[in-house]
Amino acid sequence: MNKTLLQIFTWWNGATIGTRFHTWRHGTHVGKDEFGNVYYEGGIDSEGRTRRWVLYNGEAEASRIPPGWHGWMHHRTDTSPPHQTYKAREWEKTHHPNGTGTAAAYRPKGSILNAGHRPRVTGDYDAWTPKS
Known part of the structure; x- marks a missing residue:
C-alpha cells in the first residue's frame, strides 16, 4: 500500500500513476x-512539434x-540516439549526474561544508575593524 501511495502522490521517486497512464x-x-531512463513521444505540442518526454529510472x-x-x-x-551513428570523441568525458545537495557536491576551499581551511589572504589587504 505504501508503494501505491507514493506512486499517486510523489513525482520525484518515479512516474506517477497518471503519467504512466498517459504514457500507455x-x-x-x-x-x-544507459541509466535506464525511458524516452517517449506522442501528440503535438503548442509549437506544432512532436511532444517528447522521459520516465526517469529513479529520482x-x-x-x-x-x-x-x-x-x-x-x-x-x-533522430533519436539509438538510430544515430554517433561516435564519441576521445576528449569527451562520461556523463555524471548533478551532485548538488549530495555528498558528491562541489565544496571549494574555505566552504563551511568543507573540512579544510581557506588560506589567509595575502597581499596588501587589511580587514577593517571598528575602533572602540
Missing part, C-alpha cells in the same frame, strides 16, 4: 539510455539525461 495511452516508446533529475538524449528531447535533432 498516448506515448510511443523511442528508446532507453527525477534533469541532469541524468545524457547529451545525445538531451539534444533529442529539445528538438535539436529528429
Whole structure:
C-alpha cells in the first residue's frame, strides 16, 4: 500500500500513476539510455512539434539525461540516439549526474561544508575593524 501511495502522490521517486497512464495511452516508446531512463513521444505540442518526454529510472533529475538524449528531447535533432551513428570523441568525458545537495557536491576551499581551511589572504589587504 505504501508503494501505491507514493506512486499517486510523489513525482520525484518515479512516474506517477497518471503519467504512466498517459504514457500507455498516448506515448510511443523511442528508446532507453544507459541509466535506464525511458524516452517517449506522442501528440503535438503548442509549437506544432512532436511532444517528447522521459520516465526517469529513479529520482527525477534533469541532469541524468545524457547529451545525445538531451539534444533529442529539445528538438535539436529528429533522430533519436539509438538510430544515430554517433561516435564519441576521445576528449569527451562520461556523463555524471548533478551532485548538488549530495555528498558528491562541489565544496571549494574555505566552504563551511568543507573540512579544510581557506588560506589567509595575502597581499596588501587589511580587514577593517571598528575602533572602540
